[in-house]
């Protein structure tokens with residue numbers, strides 16, 4: 001500790017709102033460098049690397065192969081997938097000296113798809129799982145809580161490539177198991193909730209939520225069994241079969257860009273959701289507009305979620321013509337109170353809905369060019385293939401206190417969590433966009449199907465800290481602690497020499513050891529306080545008894561203290 005690049009703080013940093021952030025800064029693990037950007041100090045880097053090592057081990061265990069992409073990427077691939085536009089303000093864009101456009105990647109589906117297309121082309125090459133641990137950039141509207149929501153953060157992103165839907169389901173199942181192992185090994189209390197992915201393809205999307213008061217996600221859990229679901233989740237069995245062969249809607253050019261005002265007029269004219277008082281100045285969360293496809297008798301429904309009360313250029317709004325929305329709205333129409341509560345940006349996100357302003361639309365997304373007057377049709381592009389083939393989407397309405405749908409004994413309660421992982425059966429959204437095929441056994445091309453799987457590596461560090469702390473500091477699980485043991489001399493005599501010798505023996509036995517060899521003027525109280533703040537699982541206090549061969553072993557999590565013989569220390573801790 002006399003040479004460690006560390007300054008612990010006695011006071012809480014002013015900007016820190018949540019315990020993990022406060023403690024990680026106070027204990028000298030991280031330091032704010034930019035809005036939503038943090039420097040990893042030596043202690044923090046040790047923890048981060050241990051978390052990453054666990055992620056690597058579990059990814060390798062399911063056959064994942066590590067690659068590493070640049071974060072700085074040219075526009076083209078994202079243009080082609082439609083996400084250059086779909087991401088809107090969420091991505092950082094920049095230009096090089098020649099004026100060519102780049103982005104700092106928020107996630108890498110495009111690049112992985114292109115890489116596989118570049119190198120693999122036969123059915124024999126598949127399946128394959130590739131992954132990286134990489135810095136991601138997102139211009140989050142509200143970076144907060146230190147590492148929990150950064151604008152630059154570390155993510156493990158993995159991608160599976162399979163020949164068949166069955167193969168995709170297997171790859172997904174493997175990741176699900178790997179994620180359970182990862183989060184168990186990280187000592188996290190977590191729940192897997194269904195996060196219906198709707199138009200993003202297929203039935204499979206689940207989020208791993210770490211229980212935390214400060215989390216931004218709410219979910220319901222059963223008081224008696226393991227049932228859990230996202231509060232906005234729509235349960236699968238998905239979309240009507242008719243959606244599958246859904247032909248693309250025609251594209252028409254309309255000169256005007258519809259505005260919120262024009263949609264408000266339309267919503268008012270139709271008295272939607274029992275409300276006739278939509279105004280542009282209102283905090284307009286949802287506008288529901290009915291549209292008819294050219295030539296079609298049946299109207300379809302366009303649901304637009306508008307975040308906030310601004311006059312929004314619809315090119316930046318998420319929207320989608322989605323048959324599921326029709327079903328949803330039929331339910332909701334009878335319950336106007338639910339309309340405001342449940343159809344909105346969040347549910348749209350759950351449905352994988354993205355609104356694109358770009359006519360080169362990605363499959364699974366919709367492009368709105370018109371529809372600013374009742375009776376006029378909108379012009380959209382929808383790719384039917386992304387919808388799952390059976391059943392209907394059903395909205396789950398949850399209240400605490402409701403009986404559990406899964407068991408006879410429990411009731412539902414609302415809980416809070418933070419998303420630490422997300423697994424996703426993407427299907428052919430990206431492989432369609434790029435035309436990724438393999439030559440099949442019969443000589444015919446097979447369109448590859450994809451999954452994507454993310455772990456918030458830096459967020460996990462904060463999640464662990466959030467779940468493992470007390471008023472005195474951090475309480476790391478042994479699997480990720482920066483040190484296994486802190487050795488603290490308590491006294492000004494020979495204690496330092498004994499502590500140093502003991503520390504060397506522990507290092508020789510393969511343990512991670514932090515020796516408090518700071519000069520004698522540092523009080524024992526300060527040493528203890530720093531040890532508690534830093535939070536290694538064990539401390540050895542070398543005090544007066546050391547002369548008689550006895551030291552104190554402290555267990556950080558339980559506060560247990562016991563005297564043990566110096567000669568037993570190594571065996572007790574290994």
Ligand code: ATP
Pocket residue numbers: 107138140147148149150151153154155419420421422454455456457458459
């Ligand atoms: P959130 O709902 O918290 O915004 P997300 O759904 O946008 O997360 P994904 O695109 O699913 O995130 O990315 C995979 C993982 O990356 C998430 O599960 C989360 O753990 C992590 N992550 C996402 N955004 C951030 C961020 N701004 N800071 C830190 N970690 C993040």
Ligand code: MG
Pocket residue numbers: none
């Ligand atoms: Mg996000």
Ligand code: MG
Pocket residue numbers: 419
């Ligand atoms: Mg999310």
Ligand code: MG
Pocket residue numbers: 419421422
């Ligand atoms: Mg997610």
